[in-house]
Amino acid sequence: MSLVQPRNDRFYEELPAFTDFAKVSEEHAFVELPGDWVLLATDIVQSSDAVAEGHYKTVNMIAAATLAAILNTAKGADLPFVFGGDGAMAAVPARLAAPASAALAGLRNMAREVAGLELRVGAFPVADLRASGAGLKVRKFELSEGNHLAMFAGGGLDLAEAMLKDPERSAAYIVPDTGGEAPPPLDGLSCRWEPVFSERGFMVTVMLRPARGQAEGLRAILADLDARLGIALTEADPEAAPVHRSNLRFRFPPGGLWREMRMVGWRRGRGRVLARALFESVVFLLAQLTGRRIGPLVPDRYMGELRRNIDFRKFDDTLRLVLDLSGDQTAALQAYLDAEQEAGRLHYGMHVADSALITCLVFSLDKSRHIHFIDGANGGFTQAARAFKQNRA
Template structure:
């Protein structure tokens, strides 16, 4: 495929696959075209921020990286994956310069708005392949209105590791730079576990492990999780709870204020969220907006499981299923196939990007509310929280 607009549209040409189990099969994935690049970002010292009780902020910044890229994409679909304390995405050659500029803006914004260091990088696909890795993509159809990208090939993990070593870094934009985060919000209350615990699962291939061997184990884990009620979906089918004022109001004010004062933006949001709360509480419709349908779509659209050079899941899990998952993973770890981390908490955290309240294409990124993916991944690294 030639570089330029045809290459940029590559992701739009991929088939949407409705079976999550099929995402464990390497044959479901298609390599990115030449000329693409990988953007990656994470919060420096995220484990310390979590220990200080700032995980909702860490989560919001990770989601903000995605929303800033979506808002700048002119409607061009591109693959991305949310990892809790950061995110990774791919962009075509026609989008790379703008994407890098926005990463620099996000780095500046995170520092000025929250006092957190956001590490950002853009890695050419050519460098990934020269290092012996690749980036392949599939589209998982989570619901009728939304699909999420899945990644394989090892290139994302390599890119993140090189970023943390200081390679491919992007400098911060000029002071005062503000990203477009329209549609980013965190108004829903946390979803409480119904089956016992919210289990964060992070599974990565062991160095040198055969891709097929890892895929077989991942398929077993997914099959066990799918025996849970609603496959372990942590968000109730009718949608999460909403209270007023919403717990994430201050964070949303930071994200959406632009150059407006924080106090003024909070006052606006208090008014807007009160109106929204009345509609959700009563179920009354407003024109094309149906609050009952919208809340249910929040659940169906939720991104609670994914592949990104490994398997990540946020499951509403009972003790028996957790033990079965652990037994499968422990055996595979002893066999040199994978490494993994599990972290249990009481609630799941929901961060949202809503282009329109009257359409079904809103996305909802799920993580454990007490550190989730970051704490599970820390077990792999041997880090102590």
């Protein structure tokens, strides 16, 4: 058997990255995913009920666990993915579709047993999405060296989400239960940061989509947010970014430690996971207090990378944002979005909270491979998505 990966498998790894977020509006720069790739998708059933019951952090953890399971199965391969708060999606080459689907089937069992939540899991061949009239194009946005966020266009993610939630349309694509699923590989998944509180007034979660073409519509929206509202999203380090060193809080033991132990350690040895998490938390606390390197952890470097590696701005046909805004900016943003929606130029959904939640995937401190998913507290993207869908109806 050849050890050389087919070139198709390295499609995303070899895709050039861009660093200027303004270029997300360059529709011509998006590239079609190979037709033999598969889009894996998860969605938590009745996530709004879980939010109402105060379990949104658990919802976020299961969504992030989707990506942990897939990326660990891929053993370090660079893959395009998006975190959606109450679900996630990732595209994989054909050779990874079966093992990654099996990992997600195991995750579904974990979600049932540990959290009492039902997880939809689907595997949609890119060729099938195209045959149904949707494209699936991607670009690679560099957060920091070696850490990327995928930007998607073409409607394929929307179609997969709609199919996943429709029992008739999804029947051929649902990953089945076999009864013998192994525990999912969730190494690197953690939730040790305390909620991140706004420093300016409010943590605002926004989903918005231009009604006209992606390039023209997005350019106009990004320009308006900057010129009219003072929200400069295209800067390398926007003032409205939700995470700063000053609002990152770490306590010992971390509040999310037990949730991490139950999920990551499910059927794999919770005691071992707890012991390791406690040890890592002590090491992190000592490094923070002394400012000195301990093993692979260089505290100043890590904290700087963490800020850059937050997914607070992303695009998947819909612009998704988590922003720290003043009261005046929040009111001005809502007024602008209402007016633009009334004029037929965009659709949007918005949720306002006092804080946001961070869920982390830390694969290697030595190689600076870590990414951090952020969502508004008390329902963030789940609540914004509900408003977004109502406004599009």
